[in-house]
Amino acid sequence: MKERMGDDDLHAYLDGEMDDRGRAAMESWLADHPEDAERLRHWQEQKDGLHRLFDPVMDEPLPWALHPTVLRAGLRRQRGRMALRAAAACLLLVVGGCGGWWLHGHTRPMVAVGNEALAAHLVYVVEQRRPVEVPGSEREQMGIWLSKRLGARMDIPDLTASGFQLVGGRLLPAANGAAALYMYENAGGQRLTLYVRRTTEGGSSDDLRFQGRDGALAGVWSQGPFGCALSGPLPREDLEPLARQVWRQMGTERQS
Amino acid sequence: MADSQLEAQIPSLRRYARALCGDRAQADDLVQDCLERALSRLPSWRRGGDVRPWLFAILRHLWIDEMRRRGARPGLVGLDDHADTLAVATPPAQGQGLALRDLAGALAMLAPEQRETLLLVGLEGLSYAQVAEVTGVPVGTVMSRLKRGRDRLSQVLHDGGPALRRVK
Numbered sequence: 001m002k003e004r005m006g007d008d009d010l011h012a013y014l015d016g017e018m019d020d021r022g023r024a025a026m027e028s029w030l031a032d033h034p035e036d037a038e039r040l041r042h043w044q045e046q047k048d049g050l051h052r053l054f055d056p057v058m059d060e061p062l063p064w065a066l067h068p069t070v071l072r073a074g075l076r077r078q079r080g081r082m083a084l085r086a087a088a089a090c091l092l093l094v095v096g097g098c099g100g101w102w103l104h105g106h107t108r109p110m111v112a113v114g115n116e117a118l119a120a121h122l123v124y125v126v127e128q129r130r131p132v133e134v135p136g137s138e139r140e141q142m143g144i145w146l147s148k149r150l151g152a153r154m155d156i157p158d159l160t161a162s163g164f165q166l167v168g169g170r171l172l173p174a175a176n177g178a179a180a181l182y183m184y185e186n187a188g189g190q191r192l193t194l195y196v197r198r199t200t201e202g203g204s205s206d207d208l209r210f211q212g213r214d215g216a217l218a219g220v221w222s223q224g225p226f227g228c229a230l231s232g233p234l235p236r237e238d239l240e241p242l243a244r245q246v247w248r249q250m251g252t253e254r255q256s
Numbered sequence: 257m258a259d260s261q262l263e264a265q266i267p268s269l270r271r272y273a274r275a276l277c278g279d280r281a282q283a284d285d286l287v288q289d290c291l292e293r294a295l296s297r298l299p300s301w302r303r304g305g306d307v308r309p310w311l312f313a314i315l316r317h318l319w320i321d322e323m324r325r326r327g328a329r330p331g332l333v334g335l336d337d338h339a340d341t342l343a344v345a346t347p348p349a350q351g352q353g354l355a356l357r358d359l360a361g362a363l364a365m366l367a368p369e370q371r372e373t374l375l376l377v378g379l380e381g382l383s384y385a386q387v388a389e390v391t392g393v394p395v396g397t398v399m400s401r402l403k404r405g406r407d408r409l410s411q412v413l414h415d416g417g418p419a420l421r422r423v424k
């Protein structure tokens with residue numbers, strides 16, 4: 001039995017919307033109607049073409065802004081609203097293993113530190129001619145100077161063991177006074193920045209927290225009088241050990 | 257669970273967004289907004305069922321908002337009737353096969369609702385019913401948009417004639 005096939009049927013056939021009986025009827029129709037078979041072939045070519053055009057996007061490396069870690073950090077940034085708070089709590093259950101630290105009392109001011117750190121990072125890492133104010137060769141004087149400006153002693157961490165040399169540092173304005181920004185670079189030209197400023201709350205974080213922006217991820221913590229953030233174009237698994245190393249070197253506050 | 261289901265869709269969302277708006281940065285912004293919104297609404301989802309139409313619907317709303325903000329087009333709805341009067345500047349493909357550049361050009365010239373329908377079906381493999389759910393129109397409208405979109409692409413790519421000439 002031959003049914004009459006219209007455009008709707010041709011499309012439905014092409015898109016797999018037909019059952020077995022419909023498909024069989026269509027195949028029989030197409031055998032007798034080469035002009036419809038030709039149109040169908042064109043549409044199939046369009047479909048194939050779309051895949052050839054856009055499937056490569058799926059193989060591109062994920063930009064950092066879309067990394068799940070960064071996304072969750074972005075979610076936490078907006079967590080003033082109750083609905084989002086509920087979502088964060090729910091995510092916590094889903095993600096698991098995070099222990100509830102992000103609801104810790106220090107979180108909110110630390111988010112500000114992270115935002116400032118990422119902003120400074122993104123501005124200065126692209127600088128080729130003047131990335132820093134004081135070169136790394138003057139480490140000692142720079143340490144004394146910036147400790148004085150921040151009003152508390154601060155040791156400049158050494159990341160040589162991880163392949164990152166100190167490029168230098170600079171003084172920056174911060175919401176509540178001054179901030180120090182140190183820049184490190186490895187042989188591959190990757191740059192990390194360590195942002196340090198006073199926090200009004202004091203106290204020390206239980207753990208690192210992460211937030212990201214425009215391809216950079218920051219590990220953020222508080223330590224004595226300072227809020228600190230190590231930022232870089234690195235995935236969390238690479239950034240985290242570096243941040244812990246900096247945390248350890250910066251003082252004796254870390255107990256773990 | 258739901259969280260990893262969501263993550264598994266990121267490549268597909270990026271592909272769709274790139275095809276939809278053409279621009280890489282804009283597309284990834286769209287996906288980021290979409291995922292953040294989806295994460296924040298995760299508790300309200302939990303209905304079981306396929307996560308894909310839900311995600312594509314979120315992305316679509318954000319895209320419409322974005323287009324409104326840019327004033328690029330007055331809106332998605334009701335453009336079907338005017339789409340055929342838009343001139344297509346892309347010359348037809350010469351020679352064998354289907355030139356991808358021409359396809360990309362022709363796709364960009366489609367009315368937004370035709371483009372999204374074509375992409376949701378042809379690229380993302382959603383069923384007509386799912387596309388109807390995503391775009392909030394009856395299945396019959398999905399099918400008519402699909403037909404118009406494919407006919408226009410065929411005119412540009414295969415017939416070699418101006419796209420203004422509609423074969424009824």
